[in-house]
Amino acid sequence: MKFDPSPIEDRVEERVEEVEERLDEIPSGRTMPDKEDMLIGSAKKLSLGFVFIDINGFTEYCEENDEEDILMMLNIFIPEIMEIARHYDGTFEKNTGDGILVYFGSEDGDVEACQTVLLYLQTVKYALKYHINPKLEERNIVPISISAGASYGVAHISRVGVHSLNRRTAIGNSANIASKLEDIAEEDQFLISDSIYYFAHEKGGYHEDVCFEDQGVYGLNSPGELYIWQLDEKENDLYRYHDFICSPPSPSQVSD
Numbered sequence: 001m002k003f004d005p006s007p008i009e010d011r012v013e014e015r016v017e018e019v020e021e022r023l024d025e026i027p028s029g030r031t032m033p034d035k036e037d038m039l040i041g042s043a044k045k046l047s048l049g050f051v052f053i054d055i056n057g058f059t060e061y062c063e064e065n066d067e068e069d070i071l072m073m074l075n076i077f078i079p080e081i082m083e084i085a086r087h088y089d090g091t092f093e094k095n096t097g098d099g100i101l102v103y104f105g106s107e108d109g110d111v112e113a114c115q116t117v118l119l120y121l122q123t124v125k126y127a128l129k130y131h132i133n134p135k136l137e138e139r140n141i142v143p144i145s146i147s148a149g150a151s152y153g154v155a156h157i158s159r160v161g162v163h164s165l166n167r168r169t170a171i172g173n174s175a176n177i178a179s180k181l182e183d184i185a186e187e188d189q190f191l192i193s194d195s196i197y198y199f200a201h202e203k204g205g206y207h208e209d210v211c212f213e214d215q216g217v218y219g220l221n222s223p224g225e226l227y228i229w230q231l232d233e234k235e236n237d238l239y240r241y242h243d244f245i246c247s248p249p250s251p252s253q254v255s256d
Contacts, residue, residue: 054099149181
């Protein structure tokens with residue numbers, strides 16, 4: 001079939017005009033719009049907490065395990081962390097194959113939204129340790145570990161695509177930060193931006209309500225500088241470490 005560029009040019013030109021019109025005035029709000037209520041190319045501005053979760057070493061896991069076991073693992077793990085997101089009124093955006101992107105807080109204030117992000121991460125960790133991995137081991141399937149990145153801030157929710165082939169997509173720096181934090185997270189690490197730490201802990205006293213096991217929470221402060229916030233199980237408080245990008249700190253490096 002011969003390539004004809006003219007339809008592409010016409011489609012792109014028409015789409016540019018349409019999107020410019022729909023993005024001319026972007027409304028702000030606290031209610032997550034239903035996809036079917038949004039025009040394709042339109043957007044809404046919201047404050048959201050973003051969470052990326054991935055399975056550690058997924059490529060190697062696929063190389064070393066039978067396909068049936070991989071399918072079983074994915075069909076236990078992915079649906080469960082989606083259900084947990086729904087329990088906390090989160091919005092599921094996409095399944096990345098070995099993980100998901102969800103966001104929280106469209107109808108909540110800053111403090112509640114950021115606390116919900118941490119509750120979600122802790123609940124996922126709890127479910128993985130006490131329910132998902134034990135079920136995998138019962139079936140002689142290799143258990144998994146995960147990493148996560150989370151950030152909070154203003155983002156735009158837009159319906160992107162064409163008729164019959166489109167989805168609701170979140171665009172914003174906070175989503176990018178959450179993705180980058182997940183990329184640099186090591187095995188079983190949960191990295192969060194300072195915005196989540198500030199609203200959830202300093203403004204909301206999140207640590208007073210912690211009910212799960214000892215939890216590592218890490219915060220991105222400024223470009224090139226990473227702070228780790230470690231929840232001490234006995235004191236039930238968060239301590240800050242420095243320069244975690246270079247090397248994991250020892251307990252003696254804790255700063256009050």
